[in-house]
Amino acid sequence: MEEYISIGALKKAHGVKGELKFFVQEQYIEDLQQIEVFFLKIKGNPIPYFIEYFRFSNAPIIKFEDIDTKEAASKISSLELFARQKDLLTEEERSDPLSNLQFSYLTGFTMIDDVVGTIGIIDEVVEYPQQEMAVVLYNDREVLIPLNAALIQKEEKNNKQLFVELPEGLLDL
Numbered sequence: 001m002e003e004y005i006s007i008g009a010l011k012k013a014h015g016v017k018g019e020l021k022f023f024v025q026e027q028y029i030e031d032l033q034q035i036e037v038f039f040l041k042i043k044g045n046p047i048p049y050f051i052e053y054f055r056f057s058n059a060p061i062i063k064f065e066d067i068d069t070k071e072a073a074s075k076i077s078s079l080e081l082f083a084r085q086k087d088l089l090t091e092e093e094r095s096d097p098l099s100n101l102q103f104s105y106l107t108g109f110t111m112i113d114d115v116v117g118t119i120g121i122i123d124e125v126v127e128y129p130q131q132e133m134a135v136v137l138y139n140d141r142e143v144l145i146p147l148n149a150a151l152i153q154k155e156e157k158n159n160k161q162l163f164v165e166l167p168e169g170l171l172d173l
Contacts, residue, residue: 003085004039004046007031010081013073014061020073022062022081031088033105036157038064039082046082103132103147106155109162111136111145114153116171119145122162138171145170 008024024032032054039046055061067073104125111119111134120136125147127133133144145151145166153163 002046004082005085005088006080007083007088008081010040010062010077010079011059012077013070014059016070017063018067018069018073019055019061019063020067020077021059023060024081028083028088031083033102034089035083035087037084037087039084040076040079041082042079049076103134106134106147106162109155109160111162111164113171114163114165115168116166119143119164119166119171143171143173 007028008022011021011023013019014021035051037048037050039048041047049067050065052063052065055063064076067076106122107124109122111122113119120138122134122136123142124135125132126135126144128144132147134147136143136145145164151164151166153165155162
């Protein structure tokens, strides 16, 4: 039987598109990068709500798939947020310094550039001063590619694909 852990709570609806303010307990903040579905207890039963996106501006904002109006968001506001135990980091992952890397979850993703096409599979993510780098085998040699929001266009977690827009000549270094 699935084990559900309370990791936070929804707050009030935000805007008119179905977004909600939310709170996550500090020890689970790292887990947000890998969680794709939260569970809300409705009439005592855990019901899955798939995450469309998070936003972190003044207050953390979450948008669920199929919750598209302020009225729909208001119906689930103030409910407790649950995650499946299997979706949370293990104690070993929490104590592993590599799990502190923001982009470590991209290991194993195929990197695809909008001009070059498929570059290769990300073998590992390493930390350099002020920058995380993807190690990718490209044309039979290892290349380091910076990972940051400016270069990443989109991620497809289901297909394990990372779409990037690399500066011209980066792969020739």
